[in-house]
Amino acid sequence: MERIRTSWEALAVKWKIALIGGLISLAIIGIGGVWLFQSAAEPPVAVKAAQAPEPATTKPNQPKARASSSSKTKAPDRVVVDVKGAVKQPGVYTVADNTRVDQVVRLAGGFLPSADANQVNLAQKATDQSILYVPNQGEKPPMGPTEQSATPAGPTADRKVNLNQADATQLQSVSGIGAKKAEKIVAYRQQTGNFKTVDDLKNVPGFGAKTVTQLASSLTV
Structure with a gap:
């Protein structure tokens, strides 16, 4: 009888240990289930995006910048x-x-x-x-x-016509020398060379002593 009683006591101890272990497992499972339920119920935290700076706007009534007066240059006269x-x-x-x-x-x-x-x-x-x-x-x-006015830059210029430099047109500016006489002076100069004096004009056909005297004040060599 003693042996049977000992066997039952050992079996009862095993059942108690198994029961306690089962209860502990159930408690752990229950706690985990509650935690999972609470995590699923909580809404996700929204992350606020960084706001971009608002573009600068011009007020409707704001006057436009005036151009600098210095940028306007007056056209030369x-x-x-x-x-x-x-x-x-x-x-x-x-x-x-x-x-x-x-x-x-x-x-x-x-x-x-x-x-x-x-x-x-x-x-x-x-x-x-x-x-x-x-x-x-x-x-x-x-x-x-x-x-x-074509004012001379220096002293009064000599207004006399140079017999050795003037062309036919310039020679005609002298009173008393027409187109024909001017051509004769140019032709003579081309044939014999420059005049040495105004009196040499007497050697040109059409110029007498009296004419040369009258022209002398307007001619030079």
Whole structure:
């Protein structure tokens, strides 16, 4: 009997241990189930995206920035000059205000070899609506109300016509020398060479002593 009782006690201990272990397992499973249920029930945390900066807007009534007055440059004034006489390209030229006569002459191609530059003040300013006349050597420039003065740059220039340098047109500027006489002077100069004195003009056909005397004050060699 003692042996049977001992067997039952050992079996009862095993059942108690098994029961306690089962209860502990059930408790662990229950706790895990509750945790899982709570985790599923909680809503996900929303992550707020970083907001981009709002673009700058212009107020409807905001006035526009005014352009700087310094950026506006006044167009230079222009003057118009009619260039005539002993230049390579006579014509009407439009130049900026305060332009010197020297620049205008350059625009007109420069002086001809026959030009008398001593009668032109190259430092003078060009005048609007004027005539700039460049005389030939020995020629006095005609002056009118609309013509620009060609004031000599130095002392008073010699106004006499040079018999050895003047062409037929320049020779005709002398009172008493017409087209035919001017051609005779040029022909004589080409055949015999330059005049040594004004009196040598007597050797040209058509020029007598009286005529040469009258012309002497207007001629030179």
